[in-house]
Amino acid sequence: MTQQHESSAAVLRKNKKVLVASLTGSAIEWFDYFLYGTAAALVFNKIFFPMVDPVIGLILSYLSFSLTFFIRPIGGVIFAHIGDRIGRKKTLVLTLSLMGGATVMIGLLPTYEQIGLWAPALLILMRIIQGMGIGGEWGGALLLAYEYAPEKRKGFFGSIPQAGVTIGMLMATFIVSLMTLFSEEDFLSWGWRIPFLLSSVLVLLGLWIRKDIDETPEFKKVKSSGKVAKAPLRDTLKYHWREVLIAAGLKVVETAPFYIFSTFVVSYATTTLSYQKSQALEAVTLGALVATVMIPLMGLLSDKVGRQRMYAVSVFILGLFIVPWFMLLNTGTTWGIVLATVIAFGVLWAPVTAVLGTLCSEIFTANVRYTGITLGYQLGAALAGGTAPLIATGLLAKYNGDWVPVAWYLAVTVTISLIAIFCASRVKRAPVINAQTNQL
Secondary structure, eight states: OHHHHHHHHHHHHHTHHHHHHHHHHHHHHHHHHHHHHHHIIIIIHHHTSTTSOHHHHHHHHHHHHHTHHHHHHHHHHHHHHHHHHTOHHHHHHHHHHHHHHHHHHHHHOOOHHHHTTHHHHHHHHHHHHHHHHHHHHHHHHHHHHHTTSOGGGHHHHHHHHHHHHHHHHHHHHHHHHHHTTSOHHHIIIIITHHHHHHHHHHHHHHHHHHTTOOOOHHHHHHHHTTOOOSSHHHHHHHHOHHHHHHHHHHHHHHHHHHHIIIIIHHHIIIIISOOOHHHHHHHHHHHHHHHHHHHHHHHHHHHHHOHHHHHHHHHHHHHHTHHHHHHHHTTOSHHHHHHHHIIIIIIIHHHHHHHHHHHHHHTSOGGGHHHHHHHHHHHHIIIIITTHHHHHHHHHHHTTTOSHHHHHHHHHHHHHHHHHHHHHTTOOOOOOOBTTTTBO
């Protein structure tokens, strides 16, 4: 036991900088993402879209937020191509710089009152650039951890960048909460800009941490063997399209319930169930805190029990909890919404996201791995992530506030991902493509 403990400690010491670099980039990515979402709800409709009805302005603001779901796959393909051709490290520097630079520029943008229609146009342009960077960052951050990991620690290493989702969410929520302590006038005038400008500090920190990281060992092997794919996208779609679909299926139950448990729950609880907004937000924050702790623990456990088994069992239990989740919310009590959110978001969702990245990485060969996992991840996110709150809200409206159709929708996402993990357990790893001869 002592030897095993010392071995684990030695592994962590040796790879500490790699794990920190992976987690930092992921956390910054999601900090920027959630920061924009919060600002879209509180500020952007008033200073960038004041030329229309307030409700329309809010819708336009939210549309600018959801724009990344369509841009991310494009950015993912571009940067995954670079990552599979040139290397993971250089790509991560590009994506972090692009994403962080766009975030800082949003904090410097003039308002509609100052430059008219150019203001929302520039905001959308920065959001597109931000989405391009975000699209390529996830795969690189994940592979930085996964491809450095010892064979028996792949699950733990792969879970570290996944914890960046909840860390970024908590950071964005915290800093915006501080900014709202300003008066309404000061917050709308300049207070909202501070978090965007502070993002530059996080980006510089991330770049500094990453500058001394060497290229991943697995990509070095691909490069030295002469098997770097000349056209990663073409090779992925030609030889690994089944794996891409499986990865997208695995992503469905990770992304749709995430937005239901962390975003939709706030509007559902406050409008349909008459909770106070503070109750809903505090429940989500507590759930995110629990998830942040649970994700690496579940990654560590997956190295002992197996990724596929953990994923399948976790998804199945998550499916069983759908109805109890709604029942707890419908108690109308603080303890009900807290318990529902902590169990669903903090405990049951955590092991699913903890093993997702490693599961996806294991079904692709190293020479197209960046492209493969990025395509699958972003496809699943685009189809099930951004649409989840809209679908759930639409079902509630159509069925007069009845939660049963929403529960069926969540059950469908569970079923899709259970089918995907069944297929993943039977897929054979594709042979490495020799880039020089373009043969299998």
